[in-house]
């Protein structure tokens with residue numbers, strides 16, 4: 001019997017990872033990506049140990065780490081550079097969780113995953129934008145329809161198509177729920193890539209750094225082993241600022257730097273140098289969505305994974321890491337068809353039950369993290385004057401003065417998914 005075809009929608013993070021894990025278990029995945037040719041994908045990501053563990057299953061992380069520098073400290077401080085909290089705990093991640101954290105440019109990660117997908121001889125159809133899904137109980141198949149007029153059938157479909165997921169939209173519409181666009185969180189980011197400035201290096205800040213100002217928050221972390229630092233300034237903003245358009249020169253770059261100069265007036269020199277040094281800047285609004293119930297994550301032959309199921313704002317740095325966790329659990333729950341006596345018709349009869357188990361396992365954790373990320377964002381960008389800033393700073397001092405509690409908080413995230 002030929003292996004069951006799995007239609008995977010989206011070649012961001014979850015799509016290729018899941019495709020590779022499922023191919024190893026005897027499935028025949030095909031990945032569809034709406035973008036014609038994957039390329040420049042904007043900002044950077046911090047992969048935490050929980051995500052790195054899953055990445056390591058498909059591509060050994062030591063090879064990627066050769067060109068990346070794991071952060072060595074977590075540092076939190078005021079805009080002017082006064083330390084509020086500091087921990088060397090990232091140095092212990094490998095020992096505690098088997099993997100370090102790693103900052104990486106999103107484009108580099110996406111292209112790496114795409115290449116690994118192709119190296120595993122998994123078909124990738126680019127320029128395929130999903131617009132409809134039909135499930136056919138009589139033939140045990142599901143058909144995906146694309147805006148280019150093409151369609152393809154398979155045994156089941158996994159929606160890995162991100163925050164604006166068409167799969168999610170289509171599944172919800174079939175249950176009578178009409179969903180609008182993602183929810184704007186009221187915050188925006190302006191982000192860039194620079195060389196670590198000398199003054200920050202001198203101060204010994206070589207890790208993941210957070211500066212908290214009045215109405216502005218800055219995060220920076222290394223994304224290469226050659227001193228490249230990814231930074232993002234979070235501000236309150238308007239919904240229309242979700243352009244994701246990178247600006248790498250000319251008047252628009254200067255305009256964005258001018259805005260940042262104004263917003264970062266009270267920040268220490270190293271931060272302002274870092275921003276001034278960027279050759280390329282992007283700005284975008286920050287969005288999430290209200291949680292869905294576990295039973296809305298799947299239908300008979302379709303299931304949602306990653307941002308398609310639980311889109312989040314980035315303040316906790318867990319969106320991609322949770323997408324990795326989803327991939328691990330869904331592939332773990334789907335039986336290994338290469339095992340002795342494995343029988344697809346028997347597996348197929350219980351497919352919806354597998355999706356249910358997956359959704360019920362993952363929904364509570366991801367829903368809580370989406371809420372936590374939104375809350376962290378609101379706490380970071382304080383708009384109400386110096387007293388509120390002082391209260392926020394005092395909370396940070398209190399939170400980081402108990403290193404055991406810090407470690408326990410991180411355990412909750414990074415001890416998963418195995």
Ligand SMILES: Cc1cc2nc3c(=O)[nH]c(=O)nc-3n(C[C@H](O)[C@H](O)[C@H](O)COP(=O)(O)OP(=O)(O)OC[C@H]3O[C@@H](n4cnc5c(N)ncnc54)[C@H](O)[C@@H]3O)c2cc1C
Nearest residue numbers: 010012013014034046130161162306307314318319320321
């Ligand atoms: C600024 C920012 C910073 C972030 N930083 C971090 C971080 O440090 N750590 C972290 O863990 N997470 C971070 N995240 C979150 C993280 O980016 C997402 O959670 C993660 O990319 C989700 O992976 P995914 O595979 O589910 O979706 P995506 O990576 O969004 O991939 C979805 C793919 O589906 C494709 N697609 C969409 N619609 C269709 C369609 N109709 N048909 C076919 N293909 C389609 C898209 O083109 C895309 O390639 C950040 C997010 C933002 C916005």
